[in-house]
Amino acid sequence: MTTSRGPYAKSARVRAAAVEAAAELFGTAGYRGATFKDVATKIGMTAAGLTYYFPDKDALLAAVLDERDRPAVAEEAALASSGTRADITERVMRILSENIAQPGLAELHCVLSAEATSAEHPAHEHFQDRYRKARDLLTDTFEAAVARGEIRSSVPPKTLATLLLSVMDGVQLQWLLDPEEVDMPATVRTFISDLLAPPEAP
Template structure:
């Protein structure tokens, strides 16, 4: 005699399995996009890494552009949640930024993904072009507002424009990621990205 799970249980199990597969696809795509870039990566390779068919992958993500958008959204959701948690825990804006950089130091795949895609996305026809434009606009805007607040408190060094300070801060974060990635085969030469960011901030602030 055989028994069957109630329909509701079966549906729940199917949903959980589908959810797990979706997460596996995102993990595999994130790694592959970081390794070879968006244009070179193929959905068939992502599917192969997850152990599903190409049509099976398309059931979850209808195109490579849709998959890329999901990967980028997932990355931002994780970082934004951690950033907000640090702010809620009493860290100021810039220390919360430094803590994101520290977390990235143990997530090389995330760093590689961002570095690769942000460079590719400078092309207007890249599907992530608008995403990165919006992202930089938002990050520079928020960081400018923080420097303006510090200037009002007398903590920004005289003669420094808040928006320029914001762009310098973002440039240090992105530039240190490139240096960090290039030193992957020489751990002793690998820079401390968070330390570099904190040093840059110290140079901009009076204390």
């Protein structure tokens, strides 16, 4: 006799498998290059069968993006309650470690964020909103750090936030292209040390 948990467990497994397959396919072929049917085939299903779990390709993309952003969102939220200079550096390093451990998701981010610069792309609003929230949270964190005298105030906090996000994405792209030559954690840590330097002694 099937327990009440059986169908739910199976549904969770299928959804997780579909998200993983879609992340891999979207990360290599791009969102436009991989089809809903491709994802279904990769996990041994028909496209019609996959619609039971995801109504369409856009819904599947949204699930992939949520999975991709989950570690970073959790780390950023933690900064709101504890945003010292050391905390910022530690949390950025942790995000980079997550990305190194999951290069497929890091590659997906690079591919989809580039594609999503088009306003017609289904992930355009997701990335636009994602970067706005990250900039706002980091801006608040840096403003508090400046007020406490932990970092210099010569660069506006919002500019610091934009620069940090840009460097993280840019170095990650170079690491994906040439991981043997680019030490992502060391490079970003060096940049943060200078970007968020403490005020000079009077």
